[in-house]
Amino acid sequence: MKSLLLACLLFTTTTCSVTEAAHKDTVYVCDSPNATRYHYKQNCRGLSNCSHRIIAMPLEKAQKSNLTLCKWER
Ligand SMILES: [Zn+2]
Numbered sequence: 699m700k701s702l703l704l705a706c707l708l709f710t711t712t713t714c715s716v717t718e719a720a721h722k723d724t725v726y727v728c729d730s731p732n733a734t735r736y737h738y739k740q741n742c743r744g745l746s747n748c749s750h751r752i753i754a755m756p757l758e759k760a761q762k763s764n765l766t767l768c769k770w771e772r
Pocket residue numbers: 736737738739742743744745768769770771
């Protein structure tokens with residue numbers, strides 16, 4: 699996860715700046731059919747056992763998908 703952030707800092711791509719602009723409304727979700735939680739922190743312990751990709755999405759979209767805030771981040 700740290701390397702992803704570092705890559706973002708090193709290569710200021712359009713994708714990275716868009717991500718940063720929406721940062722406060724961006725949450726992270728395990729891209730698993732069984733995922734029920736969203737996370738504010740990409741390195742959250744709740745995501746550490748995700749065996750799928752971790753995807754970023756707007757908070758609004760996560761809530762509309764019936765995902766609830768991770769129990770570690772309440
Ligand atoms: Zn979490």
